[in-house]
Amino acid sequence: MTEEISSSAAPLKPLVKAGRRLSPIWIIPLIAAFLGLWLGWEYNAKLGETITVSFETAEGITENKTLVMCRSVKVGTVEKVQLAEDLKGVEVTMQMTREATRLLTDDAQIWVVRARYGFSGISGLSTLASGSYIELEPGLLPESRREFVGLEQPPETPKGILGLRIKFHTDEARNISPGSPIFYKGLNAGKIETSTILAEKGEIEFGAFISLEFAPFVRENTKFWNASGIDVQIGADGFELHAGTLESLLLGGINFGLPEGITAEPAVEDGATFELYDNLADTKRFVMSNSLPYLLLFSGSVRGLKEGAPVEFRGVRIGTVNRISFSYYPNDPAHRVPVLVQIDPGLITSLLTESTELAEKFVKDAVQKGLRASLKIGSYITGQLYVDLDFQKDAPTEHVTEIANYRVIPTRDSFNPVELIEETVKNFNKTLGDYGEDGPFRQQLLETKRQLDDTMISIRKTLGDYGEDGPVYQKLTETLSSIRSLASAIERKPNSLIFGKPGVAPPKGTPQP
């Protein structure tokens, strides 16, 4: 067998194909060409118009990435981002889809929905942040525009979308901003749309939109509170912790609802204004819009009583401590501490329609019968106090009086064990001090001893008549001696008077049970 040997001189003859029949293999490139053309045509068909939108800033907008949405449907993509000619803003070119062309009305609104971090339910390596996107809201005028001026803040929910529009007042924004969701029983019920600062009042006003299905839950006495973050309260009941959902922790959120046991008042209309409370506990301070204020004047210290503490009648909560301040009654000759409480008529009377007159009358009658307010310890752990209303036996007759425009419920001296304990300990210390080195008792002892000495001398003199050897004299001498030694012992160790055994050190301030 030989290997191939060919001389470079002899050329090889090219193989000639028989005939020029087009082999069926050419179908393949034809298919490929067809595919390419079809894809290209389809891509072109989907293309819509190109629009330019000017914004102040392109923050969050990325070329070829940021999407343009309309009601959660993709209608375009950002193609190009460049500085405006006058360098005062940016111009964003967006490629819209064909279906989106009819949305490009003259009065369409375009704004950037800035990134808010939320969690998408993805298992795997990590969560992804949903980035900013651009929202387009078409208007009602005919479609014609290709150049737009973008809005810097999202507009209020258009009139077309049904729902309830209300306002909130609060002193500090605390993680709430336009876009923050509003929850009802954990469901997303609406969102904050606008925020304005009211300079004169020093408050912030938020405009909010509640969607139609949740609107009926908003009543005149509905409370709204800030549910973002974790809320820890130490109150008269002890220790409370509230945490919103994980999402509201990050996004900030507002919850609303009716406090327990309260019947709903009529529903509200557009434009109603509500107070936005900082947390859930604050809402309990004002249980109802027409609660009754009463002033209580306490003679002792109100240390341990906090605003928001409950007011109870025989263990049932009927109100809340509203304010503690001398300003309510600064000129009290007895310098009592004024405490303003709110009594909830609905909790006193069990009538379905609470009427304040009935409640007032109840309180008035009760006071005449001996109802008094006093401070009691709510929790030994926290040392917080609460206001207790109860009938005092054999109370001197008193009436509901009025001071500085507030009705006053008379108080009685509270048994404040803490104070009592403190007092006792103080007294105890004082007592021990009395028996100490420089205490007055010792002085007295010395006096007594001196007197005893004098007595002994005079008795001796007296007994001189009875004779020194007589038994009376002996006994007397003995007695005097033992007294003397006792006095000396006490002189050396005053504690023995109390504790009996010499040399036992006094405990430090332990209260005797």
Next chain:
Amino acid sequence: MPELREGEKAICPRCVSPLLSNPRNSLHRTAALAFASAILFVVSNCFPFMTLESGFRRSEMVLWQSASGLAEQGYPYLAGAVSVFILVAPALLIGGLLYLLVPLLWSRRLPGAAFLCRWVLAARRWNMMEIFLLGALVSLLKLDKLATLTLGASFWSFIALIICLTAALASIHPRELWARLEMPKV
């Protein structure tokens, strides 16, 4: 060298490597497949290969962006290598094949054919598109769990491209190609 009838192969007696074969209709077949590959190559580089969506973020990748992305991240040499393996080598192969084969259909030979033929045959080794496809399949499995992954038109045309190009290369043999090229220059 024995003349081969269509369908026969000659092998080296010593090391059993194939020497020459004469598959059917090889020239037309190769040329047609080369054309198809050319079209598919263009298509694969024009349309998105894979799209990843999560929330309102969307990321589309076109084939060549797997190389440009590396360059953007600060690895230009790596980007260069990857682009050779999936862009330059295939392009050279396809373009070269067409440059050589199409004239051959009319028994002609364009200038520089010999030079180009050498490079085309060398480029075979450096074409790694099918390995890229395997890498894409592996990535697919992982990325799919991360977010919504969509396979674009380019993905499928890429598969078709690999098939066509492999078939094209299989239906020619270097010796035969050289043999055909060796004719009086036109």
Next chain:
Amino acid sequence: MNAFAPESAAAHGLALCHVCYLATPVSAGRCPRCGLRLHLRLRESLQRTWAFTAAAVILYFPANLLPVVRVESFAGDTSTTIIGGAIEFWQQGDYPVALIIFGASVVIPVVKIIAIVALCLASRTGRRARTMTRIYRVTEFIGRWSMVDVFVVAIWVGVVQLGNTFSIHPGAGAITFAAVVILTMFAAMSFDPRLIWDAAAQAEDPPQL
């Protein structure tokens, strides 16, 4: 230095152009068909092969120790090496993926390097020539598949451009590993398998089949 087997073309002074397969007397200098310089065997074949192989071995360690991909996310930054990635896949239950990555990035390069070394040694002794030649062909073929991991990284970097808080970056391990694969490919290219046959012919025992 090698003497050629008596019946081979080389013994007759004929060089086979390894590109266009035209056999020409080596005295002609260049191949008349394709213009490539003629030589009986690849120039400095063994030297080049050893050099490339050595470089590949040296780079193999940083390639596997340096991270090949870096993920930045909400949860923090993670850097993974090739082997680390394979282990991660395995732990997450993606057994086929883990096997592919491990096979392509660890098994294949190691096997290839061992094979090339074996081939170099065989070119001296000439033993098991036919098997060796088969090994050579296989090695050349499978070597390229190690690139899988590099492409996976390239695709990840290209696709996952979601910005903000989740992004993927290539690591130094990627380019190093690509270099290793390229070097082994060059090593296989430089090796002239005919050297084995030359050595086989030279051996006292007849070449084993």
